[in-house]
Amino acid sequence: MKSKHIPRATIQRLAVYLQVLEALHGEGVEVISSEALARACEVNPSQIRKDLAYFGEFGVRGVGYYVPNLIDSIKVSLGTDRIWRVALIGVGNLGRSLLRYQGFPKRGFKVVAAFDCDPFKIGEEIAGLEVMCPRRMKENVKDLSIEIGIITTPTDRAQRAANYLVESNIPSILNFSAARIHVPNHVHVEYVDFFHHLYALTFKLNAGEFQGHDSSPN
Amino acid sequence: MKSKHIPRATIQRLAVYLQVLEALHGEGVEVISSEALARACEVNPSQIRKDLAYFGEFGVRGVGYYVPNLIDSIKVSLGTDRIWRVALIGVGNLGRSLLRYQGFPKRGFKVVAAFDCDPFKIGEEIAGLEVMCPRRMKENVKDLSIEIGIITTPTDRAQRAANYLVESNIPSILNFSAARIHVPNHVHVEYVDFFHHLYALTFKLNAGEFQGHDSSPN
Structure with a gap:
């Protein structure tokens, strides 16, 4: 069930389903049908059925999914049915x-x-x-059971921040800085860069202009 | 060249290549070989070659890519060879x-x-x-040629913010709030939610624990 082979894109969609289901x-x-859930999440119904099947949720034929059960299942799958302890480095x-x-x-x-x-x-x-x-990180986090480190330093201090987190045996890192960081293989790193989302917009705006897209509302 | 059919994942990787190339x-x-660029970007070389071939960059056999040219090509492709004007709504x-x-x-x-x-x-x-x-947005943005609106309001005000942006004919939206927003089809929306990245980490941490992963450094 907790296979490592669930594609990354599925994990991201699960996070969206969770958000929409909690709002609903x-x-x-x-209770919600896969069609209605798909509309609310802006994906197609077969995608939702496929994603949920990864962790054994098939819904009830002719009824749909029980919302509270589905929320719990997704939380267990994403690992957010518990509280994860986080350290942050870089107080700008x-x-x-x-x-x-x-x-x-x-x-x-x-945090x-x-x-x-x-x-x-x-x-x-x-x-x-x-x-x-941060020089005192290792001694200070020892008894705090921290599993995630968030880096919010300027770019040129991100690698040093990562080194402190690694030396303190913190097994995963969320990096908000623009720097690519190097860590041992056993440490997981995720990069948060909202410019990637801006580029997705400018790419579409560019493509639209190129094709003489009219952006006036109708 | 500016096809709409470049996959989204490619756009995101292009943004990473750009970041790494600018640092280099x-x-x-x-000059850099696709192998060296791949190592720096943490993807495999065939992926890079495939991604860059989308917009006609093939490098020079036995030499590699000319870094400044490649930077320019990616910028043109992503639409960041110019300045995009942005409005922000929600000053928390x-x-x-x-x-x-x-x-x-x-x-x-x-901005x-x-x-x-x-x-x-x-x-x-x-x-x-x-x-x-924001009630005065429409009149105020008219002469500002704004193409992107950034929403940083609380969740329960995000839809209203989106409405103001749409009424002001701003054609694309970057939404930092946790709300799903509804806009006409001609408006592009991107969601920024760093929790998706945290979930990717907890998912891996969960999977590691499940398999008795030892997180001590070696």
């Missing part, structure tokens, strides 16, 4: 706004430590966390 | 940190207008922009 459940929807604008972000627990995450090498920031308290020196 | 060029690298923590972000021009974007419906924020100046009331 909040509106009181208890982005780091601060993430530390203050209230949406983590609802989605299965808790339990914050680091920055700037002596003016060390000791500062943000959202209940005291900013610590 | 900054270090003085003028995230909105503020984006408005103050200095990396936009280098990557082909300029030229900021909106928020909070009367306490309207009139405030952030990074040289005066925050405006």
